[in-house]
Amino acid sequence: MTQLDTKSLFLSNTPAMEQAIPMATRRIGSWEVRISRHPLSTTDLTRRYDAMSGRWERTARRFQLTAAYQQPLMISQIAKGLTQVGPKPRILDCGIGNGSLSIALHGILENQVDYHGIDTSADMIVQASTMMRHAGLRPQLQQADVLSLPYDDQSFDVVMAAHVLEHLSAPKRALKEMIRVLKPGGMIFVCMTRPSIFGGFVQLKWRTWAITEQQGIAWLQDCDLADIGCQPVHFTSCAGTASTAFWARRTTLPDAQ
Known part of the structure; x- marks a missing residue:
């Protein structure tokens, strides 16, 4: 396969051309054996999250997602940057789930923020609305796909996503779509599953990528982003x-896609 063919395979969004997610590699002498799985389709992911939406609040409490996200959010200096933006900066949370990441950011901000969020699961959007309003937020939520965000270019001061990109056959394509709606000078913040014992369980169950720090940084560099940083996310329980x-x-403006 040529370099051009590989790029086409990565960027294509058709089921027949999905990039398989690597699961395991083993070298035996001169042989190298690789095991890969095709990711869940958007439709299958939506169905799964719709089915588990009623239990997701319990999952969020078990792993204390809001508290876990706050430490890297503080280290990233996003809150400090938002104080320099002006009145009511705009935040977009992609794959918002039950709103844990937005609630975590809200807990460390001093200024008022205009929260927006999308998710492919309508039931998760209901969960996010309930949880975020209980936390004092008034978000604008809609059902949408991170690969095709329903917003104009340069619309948001911060765009973020927690455990979304690793589900996709073309995570860099979604990352570039997130950057498209981000203002110059704005910040992007993403959490992704990393190689670990629990991460391996997640990878087997959800057919996700397991993203190393080097790989995640390389993706951000490929998108011409600056001031790149990373931090492990510490969850409670067995995670x-x-x-x-x-x-x-x-x-800068992202490269033409």
Whole structure:
């Protein structure tokens, strides 16, 4: 396969051309055996999250997601940057789930913020609305796909996503779509499952990527982002440090897609 063919395979969004997610590699002498799985389709992911939406609040409490996200959010200096933006900066949370990431950010901000969020699961949007309003937020939520965000270019001061990109056959394509709606100077913040014992369980169950720090940083560099940083995310219970938070700043217009 040529370099051009590989790029086409990565960017294509058709089921027949999905990039398989690597699960395991083993070398035996001169042989190298690789095991890969095709990711769940958007429709299948939506159905799964619709089915588990009623239990997701319990999952969020078990792993204390809001508290886990706050530490890397503080280290990223997103809150400090938002104080310099002006009145009521705009935040977009992609794959918002039950709103844990937005609630975590809200807990460390001093200024008022205009929260927006999308999710492919309508039932998860209901969960997010309930949880976020209980936390004092008044978000604008809608059902949508991170690969095709229903917003104009350069619409938001911060765009973020927790455990979304690793579900996709083309995570860099989704990352570039997130950057499209981010203002120059704005910050992007993403959490992704990392290689670990618990991360391996998540990978087997959900057919996700397991993203190393080097790989995540390389993705952000490929998107021409600056001030890149990362930090392990510490969850409670058996999850441990199953994820890594990455952040970066947009300084230029993204390359044409």
